[in-house]
Amino acid sequence: MSTREYMLGNVAIARGIVEGGAQVISGYPGTPSSEIIDTLSRMDDRNFYVEWSVNEKVAMEVAAGAAWTGVRSVVVMKHVGLNVAADPLMTLAYTGVKGGMIIIVADDPSCHSSQNEQDSRKYADFSLVPCLDPSTIQEAKDIIPYAFELSEKFGIPIIFRTTTRISHGKSDVKQGEVFENRPIAHFEKLVDRWVMLPKNARVRHLHLLDIQDSIASELEKSPLNELTINNDPQSKMGIIASGIASVYAKEAILNIELDASFLKIGTYPVPKGLIKKILEHAETVLVIEELEPVVEDRVKIIANEIGSGARIIGKTGDFVPGVGELNVELCEYAIANAFGVTKKSNIADSMVDVADLVNITDIELPLRPPAMCPGCSHRAVYYAMKKVFGNDAVYPSDIGCYTLGVQSGTVETTLCMGSSITLASGIYHAGEPRPICCSIGDSTFFHTGMNGLMNAVYNKANITVTILDNRITAMTGHQPNPGMGKTATGDVTVDISIKKLCLGLGAKFVEVVDAYDYKATEEVFKRAKEYAGTSVVIAEQACVIDARRAGIRLKPYIIDVEKCTGCKQCVKFGCPAIEFDAKSKHAKITALCTGCGVCVHICKFGAISVVEQ
Amino acid sequence: MITDKEKLELVISGVGGQGAILASDIIGKAAVLKGIPIRAAETHGMAQRGGSVVNHIRLGCELGSMIPLHGADVLLALEPAEALRYIDLLSGNGVVIVNTEPVLPVTVTSGGNDYPDVSKIVEVLKSTHKVIAFNASELAIKAGHPQTMNVVMVGAASKYLPVGKDLLIDCIKEMVPPKTVDINVRAFELGREQVPSHNQ
Ligand code: SF4
Ligand code: SF4
Numbered sequence: 001m002s003t004r005e006y007m008l009g010n011v012a013i014a015r016g017i018v019e020g021g022a023q024v025i026s027g028y029p030g031t032p033s034s035e036i037i038d039t040l041s042r043m044d045d046r047n048f049y050v051e052w053s054v055n056e057k058v059a060m061e062v063a064a065g066a067a068w069t070g071v072r073s074v075v076v077m078k079h080v081g082l083n084v085a086a087d088p089l090m091t092l093a094y095t096g097v098k099g100g101m102i103i104i105v106a107d108d109p110s111c112h113s114s115q116n117e118q119d120s121r122k123y124a125d126f127s128l129v130p131c132l133d134p135s136t137i138q139e140a141k142d143i144i145p146y147a148f149e150l151s152e153k154f155g156i157p158i159i160f161r162t163t164t165r166i167s168h169g170k171s172d173v174k175q176g177e178v179f180e181n182r183p184i185a186h187f188e189k190l191v192d193r194w195v196m197l198p199k200n201a202r203v204r205h206l207h208l209l210d211i212q213d214s215i216a217s218e219l220e221k222s223p224l225n226e227l228t229i230n231n232d233p234q235s236k237m238g239i240i241a242s243g244i245a246s247v248y249a250k251e252a253i254l255n256i257e258l259d260a261s262f263l264k265i266g267t268y269p270v271p272k273g274l275i276k277k278i279l280e281h282a283e284t285v286l287v288i289e290e291l292e293p294v295v296e297d298r299v300k301i302i303a304n305e306i307g308s309g310a311r312i313i314g315k316t317g318d319f320v321p322g323v324g325e326l327n328v329e330l331c332e333y334a335i336a337n338a339f340g341v342t343k344k345s346n347i348a349d350s351m352v353d354v355a356d357l358v359n360i361t362d363i364e365l366p367l368r369p370p371a372m373c374p375g376c377s378h379r380a381v382y383y384a385m386k387k388v389f390g391n392d393a394v395y396p397s398d399i400g401c402y403t404l405g406v407q408s409g410t411v412e413t414t415l416c417m418g419s420s421i422t423l424a425s426g427i428y429h430a431g432e433p434r435p436i437c438c439s440i441g442d443s444t445f446f447h448t449g450m451n452g453l454m455n456a457v458y459n460k461a462n463i464t465v466t467i468l469d470n471r472i473t474a475m476t477g478h479q480p481n482p483g484m485g486k487t488a489t490g491d492v493t494v495d496i497s498i499k500k501l502c503l504g505l506g507a508k509f510v511e512v513v514d515a516y517d518y519k520a521t522e523e524v525f526k527r528a529k530e531y532a533g534t535s536v537v538i539a540e541q542a543c544v545i546d547a548r549r550a551g552i553r554l555k556p557y558i559i560d561v562e563k564c565t566g567c568k569q570c571v572k573f574g575c576p577a578i579e580f581d582a583k584s585k586h587a588k589i590t591a592l593c594t595g596c597g598v599c600v601h602i603c604k605f606g607a608i609s610v611v612e613q
Numbered sequence: 614m615i616t617d618k619e620k621l622e623l624v625i626s627g628v629g630g631q632g633a634i635l636a637s638d639i640i641g642k643a644a645v646l647k648g649i650p651i652r653a654a655e656t657h658g659m660a661q662r663g664g665s666v667v668n669h670i671r672l673g674c675e676l677g678s679m680i681p682l683h684g685a686d687v688l689l690a691l692e693p694a695e696a697l698r699y700i701d702l703l704s705g706n707g708v709v710i711v712n713t714e715p716v717l718p719v720t721v722t723s724g725g726n727d728y729p730d731v732s733k734i735v736e737v738l739k740s741t742h743k744v745i746a747f748n749a750s751e752l753a754i755k756a757g758h759p760q761t762m763n764v765v766m767v768g769a770a771s772k773y774l775p776v777g778k779d780l781l782i783d784c785i786k787e788m789v790p791p792k793t794v795d796i797n798v799r800a801f802e803l804g805r806e807q808v809p810s811h812n813q
Contacts, residue, residue, distance in 0.1 A: 006651065032658060168655050168656075371718075576717075579722045
């Protein structure tokens, strides 16, 4: 038992990457994928190269370049990151790879920390790149070496799809052997492979189509696919479930004590032979999968091909929801409905929400949405921004901790990474007469915001761009970025000046201000608002969590009850360290205060001051 | 292979930043050392910024990580409102162990909402379940640091866990910063004392 370890899914995946002998790993942080590279970059005796790239497209190309030299590489991103990297992906499917390459994509059904819940298996279908979809953490770790072999055998990258419940689940995991064969990188000059001129692309497209059948028959045998035929030959029930949903479905079948044929699917292309077998045994086949009906559609096509009259249901017939995560209750519900059996638990109301509970208990339970930390500089910048630009201005924003500023009224759009400046430009060019002030974080600016700024300046958008520079990629768990002067592994490197970058991109108005200096921030915003053209305000201040880790401790603040009139102005600022005491009708600052000192400027009565020890 | 004695379905709820993940890691690690299979689901990401968080821990389980509704044996709530929020995960004869020290959400501090009376919350919990309620945050301060509240709660839960006290303490020693080992062990003991022994 000593070889078993309690591990986070992403840590297990990182372990699988090591076991698989990867030599180059790249990625861009994004929940729920970030801990994979975090783990690799913190390992002590690394015999691989690992980087945080500036965005997913860049990361994909770095990993592809490495794989073209014959070494094994991995690129890691969240599901929406694959949209950014879709450009290289689609053609990489043509060129293929020499060393094994795995594209790890973490899907987020139910949008726990994402702007959408797109299903990455669709990309596999679209690009004709095979996809593996593990159902447990152990399986996730174990299939990485297999994925490398597969990739090398067919000379094609492999999409490895994980989901929140794998990546952010934990389990006892048994470790495996490390692949020791580490080839020396050598870029072979194969013009017809690596140069996708139309004449080469046409040939490679045919090749890609050619290998599909062999890939499919190879995957048919994969341990990720598993068929159990029911005991009772009279039972005509079949259930197919994919990825993590197969584990939920299994538990539901156990609970219901149902004797059905069960096919677990974990590969794309799907195992056609196994699907045919289950279709031969069953009159009704229920397909259980999260999000899109990828398997279900395939099963229908296969049934049609073999002339099976089986009834195929799932998303069809509304047995399985097409949005959000599944769970055991939803699977029991689907199975019970599909086969007319009684479910064991009372789960018709499996998605009981808090509101119902509150009704039962007649207690009003306050919601607890996430909020920016006490002392977060973003809050201060937003406060000054709102004061200067007013309620009427338009506030496009972006993706990061600062999106949580939505309550402050300065986050009015969030579309995708880097979209704040571009949306602002579009709103301006459409003729919107009101002032436009957008906000974007440092990491998001490096990711894809820079292009937007260049475009805004070039096309003369009269907008204000606020770069909330807290010197870290905070939301995803505090990863370094090009503005910090250190790499993923902590090595010292150049720190890329956002100010110089903006000047280089052609902006004429670029001012840097300390986000905790409230008065100065207000002044800069006033000038930026007056400026005709694209103005850039860079508000700098370290993320409080990162600052605390670096040992920076500021003195806390206190409210003088004698001076406090109970006007609640400071409370409205929204710092979680400021509470209102309804009994005494005074505001008070709690132990959560990190000493940013911004609230001092908000109190008109001078009631807030620093605690001098 | 898995005995009923090794099975326990535990939910840990709380507020992002309270250390729910470390609490579940201590328990999970101890269970694995004892050879018990385990599956867990955790809240990471956005909600960790002061949002409501919930961790599912299934000891003696080889299936999925999510505890079905009314499936949990123990609900370990690091915050009173977060006990009530997830009470539906607890089975009818499950027990709630709840820290009575509230953490006010932003909807209360700067929104217009009220935070319910903690005594009222405990009363409602008691109307349907067995409840062990005490102020773990004060005990943590008594132990030497407010941040050890999560370990106080692990101590309280320990009487229900299929892993021994010594093993849990060994894991704590290994997992907390070296300088804070004594404080954390004290925190664990203080929490454990809150639960009468016949519950073991
Ligand atoms: S983690 Fe950092 S950036 Fe994010 S809300 Fe907290 S202080 Fe702000
Ligand atoms: S100084 Fe004021 S605004 Fe800053 S963290 Fe403390 S209470 Fe919050």
